[in-house]
Amino acid sequence: MKNITEIKNIFNIEETIDLANTLDAGQSFMWQDISKREKIIFEGYFEDIKLHLEQKLNYICVTVFSDNYDGNFSSRLQKYLGKPLNKIQGFEVLLKDKIISPVIKKYPGLRILRQDPWEATIGFITSSCSNLPRIKKHMTQLRNVTGGIFPKPEDILYLGEDDLRKLGFGFRSPYIINAAEIILNENLSFDHLEKVPYEIALNDLLNIHGVGRKIADCILAYSLDKKDSFPVDRHVLSGLIKWYGLPKKTNPVFASNFARKKFGYLSSYAQQYIFHRQRLASRALLWGGKHRSFAIDNDIS
DNA sequence: GTCCAGGGTGAAA
DNA sequence: TTTCACCCTGGA
Numbered sequence: 001m002k003n004i005t006e007i008k009n010i011f012n013i014e015e016t017i018d019l020a021n022t023l024d025a026g027q028s029f030m031w032q033d034i035s036k037r038e039k040i041i042f043e044g045y046f047e048d049i050k051l052h053l054e055q056k057l058n059y060i061c062v063t064v065f066s067d068n069y070d071g072n073f074s075s076r077l078q079k080y081l082g083k084p085l086n087k088i089q090g091f092e093v094l095l096k097d098k099i100i101s102p103v104i105k106k107y108p109g110l111r112i113l114r115q116d117p118w119e120a121t122i123g124f125i126t127s128s129c130s131n132l133p134r135i136k137k138h139m140t141q142l143r144n145v146t147g148g149i150f151p152k153p154e155d156i157l158y159l160g161e162d163d164l165r166k167l168g169f170g171f172r173s174p175y176i177i178n179a180a181e182i183i184l185n186e187n188l189s190f191d192h193l194e195k196v197p198y199e200i201a202l203n204d205l206l207n208i209h210g211v212g213r214k215i216a217d218c219i220l221a222y223s224l225d226k227k228d229s230f231p232v233d234r235h236v237l238s239g240l241i242k243w244y245g246l247p248k249k250t251n252p253v254f255a256s257n258f259a260r261k262k263f264g265y266l267s268s269y270a271q272q273y274i275f276h277r278q279r280l281a282s283r284a285l286l287w288g289g290k291h292r293s294f295a296i297d298n299d300i301s
Numbered sequence: 302g303t304c305c306a307g308g309g310t311g312a313a314a
Numbered sequence: 315t316t317t318c319a320c321c322c323t324g325g326a
Contacts, residue, residue: 026308128309134323135308170321175310212310233308251315252309275308305326314317 009064011074012056017081018109019055021276027113027222029123029135046077048149082111085269088227094266094273099243103273103280110276112268113222117190118183119150120223121208124215125175134168141167153180175210182208190224198226213253221268230259230267239278 023031023042031044031053040055052063062077085091085104095101115123122142127135143150145159145167156164157180164173182188188208193201201224205216217231232240232252240246240255244262263270 124308125310127307129307129320130309130322131307131324133325137323165321168322171310171319172321210310214309218308231308235308303326305324307322307324310320312318314315 006065007067009067009069011062011064013060013062013074013078013081014058015060015078015081016058016084016109017055017060017111018107019053019060021107022081022109022111022113023053025279026132026275027218027272028115028120029127029132029139030115030119032136032140045143045148045150046080047073049073050148051077080114082113084109084111088266088269091266091269094263094270097270099239099277100270100273103277107273107276110272112227112272114225115223116150117193117219117223118153120219121179121205121211121215122156122176124218125172125179125208125210126169127218128172128210128215138168153183156180157184172210175208178209179211193220194224198228201226202229213256217256221271227265227268228260230256230263230271232256232259232271233275235278235282236271236275239274239281242278243274 019040019042020033023044024033028044031042034041034043034052042053044051044053047069049069050065052065054061054063060081062074064073085094086108094104123135123139126138130138145151145163146155151159156176161173161177164176169176183190188204193204198220201220202213202216205211205219206213211219214231214233217229220226220229221231232255237250237252237255240259241248241250244258246255246258250258259270260267
């Protein structure tokens with residue numbers, strides 16, 4: 001049913017951002033691809049306000065379905081959308097990497113998001129041993145339970161494990177409860193994690209039951225701006241083995257430490273590009289194949 | 302319809 | 315250090 005009281009506000013973000021590969025390729029599970037015909041549009045929420053982001057050549061057209069936002073909304077949204085690699089000091093090092101360099105040239109508009117850490121934590125706990133469509137479905141359902149506003153830790157506890165299981169979270173349900181408890185008991189503060197170095201933030205996150213190294217690294221990289229985090233999932237692991245000479249049976253923690261040492265503060269970008277290369281390689285679409293990217297090559301070429 | 306595997310983790314061998 | 319169960323569902 002169409003909501004006749006729906007208010008639309010439109011503004012543009014005058015920057016090149018590759019929406020599809022930034023919002024809808026594993027960093028976030030909060031965006032739905034609602035593209036039709038030639039238009040690339042993603043629907044999602046920022047600060048619990050419903051948005052449409054439409055991919056234009058050199059900018060993003062933002063439609064806000066609310067009147068309830070302030071003058072700094074746009075700049076906070078820009079911060080959420082992160083920075084392109086070429087705005088990171090010393091990024092040229094990655095151009096010298098034979099594996100990463102061609103992917104950078106293909107996807108210069110790929111960014112690292114700065115999501116809300118609480119939402120990211122729930123999202124990545126949910127991602128464990130699941131797949132993209134299902135994770136997104138769960139995240140959407142969870143948001144809908146609380147009327148379009150993403151549930152706070154207290155809402156999660158109010159829901160309880162049984163209701164989470166009914167929503168389909170399965171064995172991840174108690175993990176989500178535990179995350180909420182740890183936040184409410186003030187044993188973990190995301191504001192604090194943002195300020196401390198990677199290692200300390202990592203150890204704090206590992207206290208959440210159901211958060212291991214991979215999920216912690218995702219939270220650190222994609223919501224807490226820890227650019228020296230390098231999440232290793234099965235795809236990235238096989239990429240590292242295939243392209244960087246790691247032994248066949250390397251475990252993910254060793255691989256992550258190896259990559260962090262190699263890429264330093266460019267780790268999260270390096271990881272995304274290796275992930276994309278592996279993702280495309282596995283679909284045999286990399287060179288010359290059809291793919292969805294409306295990124296415009298500006299000053300990286 | 303049935304079968305399998307999916308961006309992992311924690312506990313038990 | 316290695317193996318296994320854990321929930322559930324999209325896609326073959």
